[in-house]
Amino acid sequence: MNSAPSISSAPPPSAPPASSVSGKAVRPGDRIFLGLSRGSGIALLVIMAAIAAFLTVRSVIAISGDHANFLTFFEWNTSGPEPKFGIAVLAFGTVVSSVIAMVIAVPVAVGIALFISHYAPRRLASPLGYVIDLLAAVPSIIYGLWGALFLVPHLTGLYSWLDDYLGWTGIFSYDDQAPRALFTVGILLAIMILPIVTSVSREVFLQAPKMHEEAALALGATRWEVIRMSVLPFGRSGVISASMLGLGRALGETMAVATVLSPGFLINVSLLNPGGGTFAQNIASKFSEADEFGQDALIASGLVLFVITLLVNGAARLIIARRKEYSGANA
Amino acid sequence: MSNTVTTRRPVADSAPLPVSLKQPRLPRWAPAAIAVAAVAVGCGIGLVAGLESRIQWGLIGALLFILGTYVLAAAVEGVRQAKDRLATSLVWICFVLAVVPLASLIWETVVRGIKVLDGYFLSHSMGTLPDALPGGGIYHAIIGTLQQVGLAALIAAPIGLLTAIYLVEYGRGRLAKAVTFFVDVMTGIPSIVAGLFILSVWILILGFGPSGFAGAMALAILMMPVVVRSTEEMLKLVPNELREASLALGVPKWRTILKVVLPTSIGGITTGLMLAVARITGETAPVLLLVWGAKTINNNPFEGAQQSLPLYVFQQWQQGSDASYDRAWAAALVLIAFVMILNLVARGIARWKAPKTGR
Numbered sequence: 001m002n003s004a005p006s007i008s009s010a011p012p013p014s015a016p017p018a019s020s021v022s023g024k025a026v027r028p029g030d031r032i033f034l035g036l037s038r039g040s041g042i043a044l045l046v047i048m049a050a051i052a053a054f055l056t057v058r059s060v061i062a063i064s065g066d067h068a069n070f071l072t073f074f075e076w077n078t079s080g081p082e083p084k085f086g087i088a089v090l091a092f093g094t095v096v097s098s099v100i101a102m103v104i105a106v107p108v109a110v111g112i113a114l115f116i117s118h119y120a121p122r123r124l125a126s127p128l129g130y131v132i133d134l135l136a137a138v139p140s141i142i143y144g145l146w147g148a149l150f151l152v153p154h155l156t157g158l159y160s161w162l163d164d165y166l167g168w169t170g171i172f173s174y175d176d177q178a179p180r181a182l183f184t185v186g187i188l189l190a191i192m193i194l195p196i197v198t199s200v201s202r203e204v205f206l207q208a209p210k211m212h213e214e215a216a217l218a219l220g221a222t223r224w225e226v227i228r229m230s231v232l233p234f235g236r237s238g239v240i241s242a243s244m245l246g247l248g249r250a251l252g253e254t255m256a257v258a259t260v261l262s263p264g265f266l267i268n269v270s271l272l273n274p275g276g277g278t279f280a281q282n283i284a285s286k287f288s289e290a291d292e293f294g295q296d297a298l299i300a301s302g303l304v305l306f307v308i309t310l311l312v313n314g315a316a317r318l319i320i321a322r323r324k325e326y327s328g329a330n331a
Numbered sequence: 332m333s334n335t336v337t338t339r340r341p342v343a344d345s346a347p348l349p350v351s352l353k354q355p356r357l358p359r360w361a362p363a364a365i366a367v368a369a370v371a372v373g374c375g376i377g378l379v380a381g382l383e384s385r386i387q388w389g390l391i392g393a394l395l396f397i398l399g400t401y402v403l404a405a406a407v408e409g410v411r412q413a414k415d416r417l418a419t420s421l422v423w424i425c426f427v428l429a430v431v432p433l434a435s436l437i438w439e440t441v442v443r444g445i446k447v448l449d450g451y452f453l454s455h456s457m458g459t460l461p462d463a464l465p466g467g468g469i470y471h472a473i474i475g476t477l478q479q480v481g482l483a484a485l486i487a488a489p490i491g492l493l494t495a496i497y498l499v500e501y502g503r504g505r506l507a508k509a510v511t512f513f514v515d516v517m518t519g520i521p522s523i524v525a526g527l528f529i530l531s532v533w534i535l536i537l538g539f540g541p542s543g544f545a546g547a548m549a550l551a552i553l554m555m556p557v558v559v560r561s562t563e564e565m566l567k568l569v570p571n572e573l574r575e576a577s578l579a580l581g582v583p584k585w586r587t588i589l590k591v592v593l594p595t596s597i598g599g600i601t602t603g604l605m606l607a608v609a610r611i612t613g614e615t616a617p618v619l620l621l622v623w624g625a626k627t628i629n630n631n632p633f634e635g636a637q638q639s640l641p642l643y644v645f646q647q648w649q650q651g652s653d654a655s656y657d658r659a660w661a662a663a664l665v666l667i668a669f670v671m672i673l674n675l676v677a678r679g680i681a682r683w684k685a686p687k688t689g690r
Contacts, residue, residue, distance in 0.1 A: 029585045030584050033585035034497075037494065040494045041506065044494055044514060044555060045509060045510060047552060048517060050528070051520070051525075051528045051552075054532050058535065108425045108428055108429055110425075111425025112422075112425050114422050115422045134675075137606070137613075137674050139615070139667070141663070141666075142440060142644070142663045144645070144648075145440075146435075146436045146439055148648065149648075150436075154386065157386065191429075191432045191433070223415055224414055224419070245519070248521075251521070252524065254521070254522065254616040255615045259648060280616065283620075284620075287620055292535065295530065296535070298527070299527050299530070306524045313515070317516065
């Protein structure tokens with residue numbers, strides 16, 4: 001039973017007797033198992049392709065029914081005989097809030113990562129890393145709830161202060177409404193992505209070659225000079241890819257934005273005043289009142305978000321993959 | 332160098348050198364003293380200038396601390412040491428800056444959530460209770476979350492495990508590379524996009540209504556890449572000698588995998604699965620699109636709208652009355668406790684069952 005299929009399957013390779021000795025004989029169990037595991041690998045690829053395909057199909061329906069330019073129009077009216085909608089405001093809001101989040105989160109995250117890897121007392125360091133990992137698991141809706149009911153009321157003072165000193169730039173002018181604005185969203189997103197950026201950066205900093213650090217110390221460098229000369233150059237690409245992962249999260253975050261932002265279809269130059277929106281937030285808040293065509297329109301905006309996050313994540317992965325090639329020598 | 336000099340201080344002191352070899356140093360308590368002074372002055376400025384936001388007090392204090400350290404160190408120890416101290420204080424401030432909001436998040440959730448959290452809250456649904464009134468509970472949401480997450484795990488775990496096995500044990504060539512790359516990319520899919528995908532296929536094209544199962548499918552898509560990644564890491568930790576020993580005894584490859592490789596790495600795989608479950612438990616967006624949220628108990632995940640914990644939090648927040656805020660916080664507390672317990676248990680298993688080669 002065992003040998004029969006092995007002989008029948010063996011002939012294609014050059015020498016039948018050699019193949020059975022070298023263990024190439026395929027047992028039925030092996031074949032089933034290989035088939036199953038390869039099949040699920042293929043299933044994953046199919047799912048990815050299906051996501052792209054079905055979103056595209058529904059988007060085409062929506063965009064062909066759009067009576068305005070989908071990319072540049074400022075409003076979102078999907079009902080009525082002549083629906084007009086565009087993603088300009090959403091793209092602006094998504095990019096701006098994520099950029100604010102990155103600007104705040106990345107330096108702080110690098111600081112915390114350095115703190116855990118090089119500054120904290122040894123006994124404190126590993127529990128801290130543990131806590132940071134735990135915080136990365138807090139669901140986004142809880143960040144949203146906290147942001148809406150705790151953070152927003154506490155920001156008015158800071159915003160009017162920013163308005164007093166930086167109001168002349170236009171970006172930071174603030175007229176004393178509840179600060180459910182893009183800048184608040186940026187701050188909340190920054191807090192949300194801190195743990196993930198920190199934990200990836202910390203891993204990279206811990207891998208920095210000890211020999212380099214000791215050599216620098218032996219030459220009389222201060223701790224900061226050690227970090228600047230040996231740790232940061234080593235960790236640079238790791239930090240970049242960690243930030244890209246964080247950016248991917250910030251771009252696609254739904255609930256935290258939906259709870260904190262008071263949306264409006266206008267591009268508000270002042271980031272401290274309400275208005276604007278993001279792709280994900282718009283989908284979540286418009287979904288319940290959308291008819292089937294409205295849902296298609298939302299799917300079209302989701303497709304744009306999907307493409308953006310694909311690009312960002314793909315870039316991050318490429319950087320990581322390239323890093324692996326040359327860090328192998330150090331390991 | 333500075334370190335060596337400080338530890339040899341008594342020797343250096345006793346040596347009668349005309350020019351001291353060691354730089355003058357600030358005493359060890361200096362940073363702490365500067366920090367206290369900076370906070371005091373920051374609060375003072377805040378009080379005098381009448382700034383109502385504590386955030387500003389903190390920022391002013393932090394700024395003063397950085398400036399004070401730098402100037403003092405530059406005057407006493409020289410610019411290089413001052414830069415070192417500047418970096419140290421910046422890193423400490425980053426740490427404090429991050430801890431404050433995160434600690435506040437946990438604190439607020441616990442303090443505000445504990446108010447209405449009791450046995451009644453856990454064992455009753457909302458029923459026909461108007462949203463503005465106190466009372467009601469999250470039983471229906473707990474049922475929904477457990478069923479949806481369970482179904483999602485049932486779909487995602489086998490596919491994820493088998494894919495990881497394929498990548499580690501069989502994967503060569505282009506297919507394996509493509510799968511690896513797309514698993515990585517899939518990790519970054521926004522949850523709402525996964526929801527939209529199931530919406531377009533299951534509801535818009537196939538014409539089914541909202542159900543717990545539809546939500547579970549979207550959650551499964553989010554869970555699969557996480558399971559693949561973590562399982563892959565764990566399988567790679569299994570020493571090759573074990574596989575070779577088993578194969579050398581004539582054990583077929585599939586039995587080697589099932590009886591040798593998987594049992595060796597089962598602890599890590601369980602951890603990965605539990606972390607993935609913890610991650611999807613908190614997902615709201617796909618549930619919002621596909622499960623819709625019901626107020627009453629629906630025990631059948633295959634038909635009709637259901638509720639889930641994160642969606643319950645969101646909907647109670649939307650109601651905007653005091654009673655519903657209380658319920659939202661309480662449900663958030665339950666959710667956070669559930670996720671944290673899953674995480675802690677998972678990491679406990681990882682530590683307890685770690686393969687001998689690891690770490």
